[in-house]
Amino acid sequence: xxxxxxxxxxxxxxxxxxxxxxxxxxxxxxxxxxxxxxxxxxxxxxxxxxxxxxxxxxxxxxxxxxxxxxxxxxxxxxxxxxxxxxxxxxxxxxxxxxxxxxxxxxxxxxxxxxxxxxxxxxxxxxxxxxxxxxxxxxxxxxxxxxxxxxxxxxxxxxxxxxxxxxxxxxxxxxxxxxxxxxxxxxxxxxxxxxxxxxxxxxxxxxxxxxxxxxxxxxxxxxxxxxxxxxxxxxxxxxxxxxxxxxxxxxxxxxxxxxxxxxxxxxxxxxxxxxxxxxxxxxxxxxxxxxxxxxxxxxxxxxxxxxxxxxxxxxxxxxxxxxxxxxxxxxxxxxxxxxxxxxxxxxxxxxxxxxxxxxxxxxxxxxxxxxxxxxxxxxxxxxxxxxxxxxxxxxxxxxxxxxxxxxxxxxxxxxxxxxxxxxxxxxxxxxxxxxxxxxxxxxxxxxxxxxxxxxxxxxxxxxxxxxxxxxxxxxxxxxxxxxxxxxxxxxxxxxxxxxxxxxxxxxxxxxxxxxxxxxxxxxxxxxxxxxxxxxxxxxxxxxxxxxxxxxxxxxxxxxxxxxxxxxxxxxxxxxxxxxxxxxxxxxxxxxxxxxxxxxxxxxxxx
Amino acid sequence: xxxxxxxxxxxxxxxxxxxxxxxxxxxxxxxxxxxxxxxxxxxxxxxxxxxxxxxxxxxxxxxxxxxxxxxxxxxxxxxxxxxxxxxxxxx
Numbered sequence: 001x002x003x004x005x006x007x008x009x010x011x012x013x014x015x016x017x018x019x020x021x022x023x024x025x026x027x028x029x030x031x032x033x034x035x036x037x038x039x040x041x042x043x044x045x046x047x048x049x050x051x052x053x054x055x056x057x058x059x060x061x062x063x064x065x066x067x068x069x070x071x072x073x074x075x076x077x078x079x080x081x082x083x084x085x086x087x088x089x090x091x092x093x094x095x096x097x098x099x100x101x102x103x104x105x106x107x108x109x110x111x112x113x114x115x116x117x118x119x120x121x122x123x124x125x126x127x128x129x130x131x132x133x134x135x136x137x138x139x140x141x142x143x144x145x146x147x148x149x150x151x152x153x154x155x156x157x158x159x160x161x162x163x164x165x166x167x168x169x170x171x172x173x174x175x176x177x178x179x180x181x182x183x184x185x186x187x188x189x190x191x192x193x194x195x196x197x198x199x200x201x202x203x204x205x206x207x208x209x210x211x212x213x214x215x216x217x218x219x220x221x222x223x224x225x226x227x228x229x230x231x232x233x234x235x236x237x238x239x240x241x242x243x244x245x246x247x248x249x250x251x252x253x254x255x256x257x258x259x260x261x262x263x264x265x266x267x268x269x270x271x272x273x274x275x276x277x278x279x280x281x282x283x284x285x286x287x288x289x290x291x292x293x294x295x296x297x298x299x300x301x302x303x304x305x306x307x308x309x310x311x312x313x314x315x316x317x318x319x320x321x322x323x324x325x326x327x328x329x330x331x332x333x334x335x336x337x338x339x340x341x342x343x344x345x346x347x348x349x350x351x352x353x354x355x356x357x358x359x360x361x362x363x364x365x366x367x368x369x370x371x372x373x374x375x376x377x378x379x380x381x382x383x384x385x386x387x388x389x390x391x392x393x394x395x396x397x398x399x400x401x402x403x404x405x406x407x408x409x410x411x412x413x414x415x416x417x418x419x420x421x422x423x424x425x426x427x428x429x430x431x432x433x434x435x436x437x438x439x440x441x442x443x444x445x446x447x448x449x450x451x452x453x454x455x456x457x458x459x460x461x462x463x464x465x466x467x468x469x470x471x472x473x474x475x476x477x478x479x480x481x482x483x484x485x486x487x488x489x490x491x492x493x494x495x496x497x498x499x500x501x502x503x504x505x506x507x508x509x510x511x512x513x514x515x516x517x518x519x520x521x522x523x524x525x526x527x528x529x530x531x532x533x534x535x536x537x538x539x540x541x542x543x544x545x546x547x548x549x550x551x552x553x554x555x556x557x558x559x560x561x562x563x564x565x566x567x568x569x570x571x572x573x574x575x576x577x578x579x580x581x582x583x584x585x586x587x588x589x590x591x592x593x594x595x596x597x598x599x600x601x602x603x604x605x
Numbered sequence: 606x607x608x609x610x611x612x613x614x615x616x617x618x619x620x621x622x623x624x625x626x627x628x629x630x631x632x633x634x635x636x637x638x639x640x641x642x643x644x645x646x647x648x649x650x651x652x653x654x655x656x657x658x659x660x661x662x663x664x665x666x667x668x669x670x671x672x673x674x675x676x677x678x679x680x681x682x683x684x685x686x687x688x689x690x691x692x693x694x695x696x
Contacts, residue, residue: 234661236692243612249695254611258688259668282612302695323695455696465663465670466692472673500696567686568668 016115036497040081065497069104076296091188165352250281260568261437271566328359480582488532
């Protein structure tokens with residue numbers, strides 16, 4: 001497995017005709033856009049920014065990065081890139097587990113699906129071969145049953161299954177794809193695109209391959225340097241010592257609650273008070289944790305397998321009660337029972353849905369019910385766990401009220417004439433950091449190229465004092481340049497494709513050194529930032545062509561007009577307009593539109 | 606005065622909340638010195654060798670990180686919650 005050969009084995013699958021062919025990606029695309037997210041966006045742009053996201057002309061790309069499947073730490077990621085049916089923007093979502101590495105070991109760098117199969121199919125990949133096979137036996141099945149079916153058919157050894165569930169088949173607009181039962185391409189509705197194409201699953205069987213690099217001694221050394229930073233006890237990634245490793249992502253719950261940045265009751269409040277404790281990572285670790293699984297080449301092991309011990313969901317074993325769904329289904333819905341949160345997350349994993357979007361759809365409906373805007377018989381009360389569990393199945397099946405919520409919180413709010421209660425940007429729901437208490441995160445939501453997102457610019461790392469910086473979360477000044485820097489850095493790491501959490505320990509220097517040695521070429525930290533900027537502008541160019549022009553970078557008025565209610569941020573609102581002015585100046589954009597001169601300077605045109 | 610510890614610091618101290626015999630108006634310096642005297646291992650986390658507040662802890666008074674207030678000279682008012690975290694983040 002020669003790492004510098006990355007990009008030479010991209011499989012193009014025409015689902016309409018069944019034809020598969022292997023081609024090298026254009027060399028200048030690989031040089032400019034690196035791999036993963038960046039290369040995937042370039043392929044999706046080629047299909048056209050104005051296509052119907054759920055039509056056969058939309059393109060569904062699964063793209064590895066040049067380090068995917070190698071011995072580099074946290075390199076078990078791949079990107080799924082397509083035009084989102086939820087937002088209409090280009091979207092990329094990333095998945096841990098082992099599918100990405102196995103694709104590389106099987107001899108491929110990426111999969112580009114076009115067209116639409118006449119009947120349900122799955123792609124089977126092994127030893128440099130790909131074939132489309134009948135998926136009729138698993139169509140209609142959940143992810144768990146689908147994974148079990150393929151393990152029965154092909155054995156468990158060296159096998160990974162990435163599948164959609166009923167939500168994808170029914171084109172729920174926030175349907176996800178899930179591999180290894182519980183690690184998802186979560187956001188943006190990539191599962192609905194797969195469903196529209198009748199693509200049920202990607203099944204890959206491949207054993208581990210050793211990387212070949214021009215200088216194996218240097219390769220070992222740069223990997224050791226990166227691993228040392230991950231293991232450093234001062235970093236949250238430190239195995240079994242750092243907060244992320246010990247508690248998983250939900251280590252965040254108590255701190256955002258403390259600083260008044262934990263949206264509650266559809267962000268009408270900014271703290272869950274003492275009730276945050278029972279949905280926190282500390283509580284889960286002390287009461288429910290049974291295992292710490294991990295992904296390919298990752299020493300951090302942030303995944304947390306839990307078992308519910310009593311109540312109506314006793315015996316449920318699942319992973320993970322991540323911070324995001326613990327918030328979206330927890331304080332956001334006024335629910336402090338972690339057992340019901342775990343239940344709905346597991347339903348989302350099985351039925352193939354994004355629990356961030358689902359929790360926001362629930363909270364929209366709860367607020368609307370409270371205000372009397374919902375038809376009689378369709379109400380949903382705050383914190384009604386049993387109703388949330390039942391409604392999750394209904395959303396995946398598009399039945400009853402579920403059919404309304406299946407189109408996401410923005411459309412659900414519009415359907416009752418109150419779009420203002422959808423906490424969303426460009427049609428995608430906000431995640432778990434209230435922009436009134438973490439102002440840089442708000443700017444990141446507004447300017448994310450895939451709709452509201454915490455992972456396009458994880459400025460929280462600076463605002464919460466995780467990475468060395470002097471950044472007050474309540475200060476708006478300086479956030480424009482900061483958000484740009486995070487966006488560009490993450491655009492590069494998403495293209496390598498290393499786990500986002502590597503950025504809690506590594507930076508542009510570590511990324512550049514590993515990439516340079518793997519590829520056998522000169523590459524410096526400033527090249528990392530330039531490539532990241534190019535990729536971010538490429539995405540924005542796509543969105544501009546897709547109709548997102550001036551004025552598209554917004555936040556819900558609740559964040560800019562309704563002051564925070566809780567200590568830590570009380571009285572604050574997001575000063576979005578001021579931050580946007582800084583940001584556009586740093587980007588050299590015209591009110592959110594990339595000028596032609598900028599595109600040319602970055603080599604995009 | 607009640608102090609709350611979270612995540613790995615809760616493990617280190619062995620409990621979520623501790624009481625210190627400090628009156629309202631005490632500074633964070635007085636508070637951290639009292640903590641270090643009672644939990645020496647915690648003290649190693651609280652201070653850099655220079656005596657400055659360590660990057661390995663974030664101390665919040667009434668929800669505000671004292672780095673954005675008066676640092677170790679921040680005063681804890683009547684009714685102010687004091688919450689001490691290691692650096693935490695996720696996704």
